[in-house]
Amino acid sequence: xxxxxxxxxxxxxxxxxxxxxxxxxxxxxxxxxxxxxxxxxxxxxxxxxxxxxxxxxxxxxxxxxxxxxxxxxxxxxxxxxxxxxxxxxxxxxxxxxxxxxxxxxxxxxxxxxxxxxxxxxxxxxxxxxxxxxxxxxxxxxxxxxxxxxxxxxxxxxxxxxxxxxxxxxxxxxxxxxxxxxxxxxxxxxxxxxxxxxxxxxxxxxxxxxxxxxxxxxxxxxxxxxxxxxxxxxxxxxxxxxxxxxxxxxxxxxxxxxxxxxxxxxxxxxxxxxxxxxxxxxxxxxxxxxxxxxxxxxxxxxxxxxxxxxxxxxxxxxxxxxxxxxxxxxxxxxxxxxxxxxxxxxxxxxxxxx
Amino acid sequence: xxxxxxxxxxxxxxxxxxxxxxxxxxxxxxxxxxxxxxxxxxxxxxxxxxxxxxxxxxxxxxxxxxxxxxxxxxxxxxxxxxxxxxxxxxxxxxxxxxxxxxxxxxxxxxxxxxxxxxxxxxxxxxxxxxxxxxxxxxxxxxxxxxxxxxxxxxxxxxxxxxxxxxxxxxxxxxxxxxxxxxxxxxxxxxxxxxxxxxxxxxxxxxxxxxxxxxxxxxxxxxxxxxxxxxxxxxxxxxxxxxxxxxxxxxxxxxxxxxxxxxxxxxxxxxxxxxxxxxxxx
Numbered sequence: 001x002x003x004x005x006x007x008x009x010x011x012x013x014x015x016x017x018x019x020x021x022x023x024x025x026x027x028x029x030x031x032x033x034x035x036x037x038x039x040x041x042x043x044x045x046x047x048x049x050x051x052x053x054x055x056x057x058x059x060x061x062x063x064x065x066x067x068x069x070x071x072x073x074x075x076x077x078x079x080x081x082x083x084x085x086x087x088x089x090x091x092x093x094x095x096x097x098x099x100x101x102x103x104x105x106x107x108x109x110x111x112x113x114x115x116x117x118x119x120x121x122x123x124x125x126x127x128x129x130x131x132x133x134x135x136x137x138x139x140x141x142x143x144x145x146x147x148x149x150x151x152x153x154x155x156x157x158x159x160x161x162x163x164x165x166x167x168x169x170x171x172x173x174x175x176x177x178x179x180x181x182x183x184x185x186x187x188x189x190x191x192x193x194x195x196x197x198x199x200x201x202x203x204x205x206x207x208x209x210x211x212x213x214x215x216x217x218x219x220x221x222x223x224x225x226x227x228x229x230x231x232x233x234x235x236x237x238x239x240x241x242x243x244x245x246x247x248x249x250x251x252x253x254x255x256x257x258x259x260x261x262x263x264x265x266x267x268x269x270x271x272x273x274x275x276x277x278x279x280x281x282x283x284x285x286x287x288x289x290x291x292x293x294x295x296x297x298x299x300x301x302x303x304x305x306x307x308x309x310x311x312x313x314x315x316x317x318x319x320x321x322x323x324x325x326x327x328x329x330x331x332x333x334x335x336x337x338x339x340x341x342x343x344x345x346x347x348x349x350x351x352x353x
Numbered sequence: 354x355x356x357x358x359x360x361x362x363x364x365x366x367x368x369x370x371x372x373x374x375x376x377x378x379x380x381x382x383x384x385x386x387x388x389x390x391x392x393x394x395x396x397x398x399x400x401x402x403x404x405x406x407x408x409x410x411x412x413x414x415x416x417x418x419x420x421x422x423x424x425x426x427x428x429x430x431x432x433x434x435x436x437x438x439x440x441x442x443x444x445x446x447x448x449x450x451x452x453x454x455x456x457x458x459x460x461x462x463x464x465x466x467x468x469x470x471x472x473x474x475x476x477x478x479x480x481x482x483x484x485x486x487x488x489x490x491x492x493x494x495x496x497x498x499x500x501x502x503x504x505x506x507x508x509x510x511x512x513x514x515x516x517x518x519x520x521x522x523x524x525x526x527x528x529x530x531x532x533x534x535x536x537x538x539x540x541x542x543x544x545x546x547x548x549x550x551x552x553x554x555x556x557x558x559x560x561x562x563x564x565x566x567x568x569x570x571x572x573x574x575x576x577x578x579x580x581x582x583x584x585x586x587x588x589x590x591x592x593x594x595x596x597x598x599x600x601x602x603x604x605x606x607x608x609x610x611x612x613x614x615x616x617x618x619x620x621x622x623x624x625x626x627x628x629x630x631x632x633x634x
Contacts, residue, residue: 060542070358071358083449084449085449087356103565114603114604119602119617121354121357122354122604123358227629228631229630232631260605261599264407264409271406278607294596294632304609308606308609316583
């Protein structure tokens with residue numbers, strides 16, 4: 001395990017060097033709140049550790065954009081190859097995604113299960129993943145919405161990262177997890193090796209404190225023993241969905257929600273096919289052309305979201321819940337629906353009780 | 354990396370009005386590139402996305418049969434934005450085709466079995482593909498008795514009428530063609546709803562008999578108890594489902610019934626499998 005010491009005063013200079021080889025993305029304050037975006041040539045990521053710097057949206061848009069051009073064709077019949085769709089030219093030169101939460105990085109591993117399969121590969125997703133170096137910043141002081149440790153990830157999870165930065169106040173300790181991470185640090189010119197034993201000890205102590213500071217947890221161990229139909233037909237969905245206004249906020253802020261729509265647009269004899277984030281909270285999501293809708297009721301749509309995350313996904317992939325415990329959906333839900341409470345209810349449900 | 358979203362370019366080679374009310378048309382496509390036709394190697398029961406640049410895509414069952422070479426055929430009901438646009442297109446127009454997608458009728462399981470096919474209305478497209486496949490001289494000996502119950506509102510609403518009447522004359526397939534009603538005195542076939550005709554004409558089940566059912570929800574609802582009465586178990590009843598789809602490759606997330614995706618794990622399921630999932634179709 002290689003651990004590099006980065007003096008905080010040298011951090012921004014290092015990033016400036018990296019700009020020669022990478023497009024940099026990271027959290028920045030945009031008027032009222034933090035967002036993840038591509039950094040301009042004079043922007044630096046906000047490495048503030050306090051909960052107020054949490055980004056409203058997760059970083060998923062860097063790999064899976066809210067709207068993305070997929071294919072294009074000319075509709076002008078005098079042109080050769082008119083109406084023949086080809087992939088648009090997208091820049092997949094190296095990118096570095098800086099200062100993200102470790103559990104947000106873990107979420108990309110879940111997206112991978114959907115977009116990068118043996119049978120089909122979504123080339124837009126796969127190319128973006130391959131182009132990106134994931135540089136996480138360990139969360140020393142978790143927010144009160146954070147329940148990442150009870151869903152198998154955590155404030156120091158390295159699973160989806162190439163580099164884990166740990167803020168020790170004076171400096172960053174950079175744990176080099178992959179070769180991609182190593183390349184990025186070399187490009188930055190960071191090569192001051194830390195004493196491994198000492199550094200690991202420091203990191204371990206901070207990790208322990210952070211994990212201890214997480215006050216909320218969720219139990220889900222009994223979910224797998226219940227059948228899909230048992231939970232689907234449970235009596236609590238009416239109560240859970242009662243206040244939902246189907247706004248879709250939970251699905252857009254979620255780092256693991258991957259559903260999308262495909263739409264065509266034609267302008268000036270050129271057409272473009274887009275992939276856009278979609279939401280299972282919308283009626284149109286499942287409405288047939290005939291008007292028939294298998295998820296016509298609000299209840300059925302709310303149930304779909306929780307069943308997907310907490311039962312269908314775990315049953316299909318055997319990799320735990322489709323949730324990294326970031327708490328965004330809890331924090332931003334306008335009617336205070338809380339996935340932790342729903343999960344508890346599902347977990348403790350007894351059909352005949 | 355093969356891009357599963359990029360459609361193969363095809364040319365509309367022929368358009369045929371399929372029903373008397375003109376709400377269904379059969380489109381014959383040829384591939385612009387010969388190698389795409391080879392890549393588009395399919396089995397009876399699969400579907401594809403018909404892809405119109407600038408308009409959108411629709412998932413439609415493949416009506417031609419794997420034993421028919423050089424073209425692919427789809428019979429399309431005019432109902433939404435894309436199908437309405439398609440109905441206004443003309444021979445020679447260029448568009449796209451993505452697929453083949455989904456699973457197919459379980460041809461391995463059906464080998465050396467009696468096959469009962471039950472279809473209603475427009476949902477006869479992949480069943481036509483299946484019948485042509487089974488009747489092909491290279492394949493007919495692989496199956497025992499073949500029975501087909503197919504019904505529509507009126508004679509003019511039956512799909513592939515010429516073929517139906519040809520099959521009726523053959524002795525290696527038992528056709529039970531029916532209409533809900535007709536005032537045509539020359540109508541030589543059954544009159545009555547599909548479930549009723551199934552009860553009267555379909556073979557009783559033994560362990561070597563399977564039923565493939567495809568039709569509107571109301572027909573399926575009333576055919577199920579009939580099949581049960583005839584002795585078919587839930588494992589011997591095979592159905593093809595439809596749901597709203599976009600990607601067709603199991604990624605966009607809308608066509609699921611429980612943890613199964615209709616586009617990728619289906620569209621073909623046994624009734625037993627369907628009974629274990631939420632009925633969200």
